[in-house]
Amino acid sequence: MIHKANWEQLTNELNAAGATLIAVSKTKPATDIMELYQLGQRHFGENYVQELVDKQAVLPSDIHWHFIGHLQSNKIKYIAPFVHLIHAVDSTKLLQEISKQAAKNNRTIDVLLQMYIADEDTKFGMEEAEIFGLLEHVAAQPEQFANIRICGLMGMASNTDNEAQIRSEFARLNNFFQHLAETTFFAKPYFALKSIGMSADYKLALAEGGNMVRVGSMLFGSR
Numbered sequence: 001m002i003h004k005a006n007w008e009q010l011t012n013e014l015n016a017a018g019a020t021l022i023a024v025s026k027t028k029p030a031t032d033i034m035e036l037y038q039l040g041q042r043h044f045g046e047n048y049v050q051e052l053v054d055k056q057a058v059l060p061s062d063i064h065w066h067f068i069g070h071l072q073s074n075k076i077k078y079i080a081p082f083v084h085l086i087h088a089v090d091s092t093k094l095l096q097e098i099s100k101q102a103a104k105n106n107r108t109i110d111v112l113l114q115m116y117i118a119d120e121d122t123k124f125g126m127e128e129a130e131i132f133g134l135l136e137h138v139a140a141q142p143e144q145f146a147n148i149r150i151c152g153l154m155g156m157a158s159n160t161d162n163e164a165q166i167r168s169e170f171a172r173l174n175n176f177f178q179h180l181a182e183t184t185f186f187a188k189p190y191f192a193l194k195s196i197g198m199s200a201d202y203k204l205a206l207a208e209g210g211n212m213v214r215v216g217s218m219l220f221g222s223r
């Protein structure tokens with residue numbers, strides 16, 4: 001069962017803000033995805049490779065599939081033929097492997113770099129310095145990254161009720177994004193995405209410059 005009224009409200013809010021909704025369907029059945037699809041939703045996010053592959057095989061081919069979970073190098077090959085955007089790239093090695101698998105499929109795969117912004121040990125991501133290191137590697141060895149495009153940043157705020165803290169974590173990502181966008185690395189039109197915000201904090205994410213939100217439980221119910 002999906003929450004149709006929530007989808008309508010969220011879609012209006014995001015359209016007004018110029019932001020894209022990724023409906024996070026992990027653990028939910030294909031029938032739920034079809035219900036949202038029939039309302040017009042086309043971007044869906046999944047966290048597990050096998051689950052994504054199984055769903056992609058049975059659902060309409062014009063769905064844009066986003067991989068938003070922690071991706072292991074040895075599993076890229078299963079999603080490389082069709083994935084629309086990989087959100088959580090957190091190492092140079094992973095990025096290199098994505099480019100390799102994209103080349104095997106004669107395509108370019110769009111990715112986001114996951115920036116560590118939470119005040120917790122449990123979330124994946126890179127610190128600013130690691131991101132600079134990755135970008136220097138890409139600039140120095142462009143042939144190893146010929147089949148990827150870095151389209152922006154992704155982040156997850158701390159799981160807290162403290163709104164000021166969440167806002168400042170999102171603001172940190174937005175500031176770093178602006179900094180990168182102004183450097184020669186990314187004077188590129190496609191470096192444009194800030195994937196921040198989930199069911200609990202998407203309003204704060206929009207207020208702090210987010211233009212892509214990943215919302216699950218608000219649309220599909222709790223997991």
Ligand SMILES: *Cc1c(COP(=O)(O)O)cnc(C)c1O
Pocket residue numbers: 024026047068069156197198199200214215216217218
């Ligand atoms: C599950 C998940 C979401 C969606 O979370 P909700 O609280 O259900 O909206 C967003 N982003 C990532 C990375 C997730 O794993």
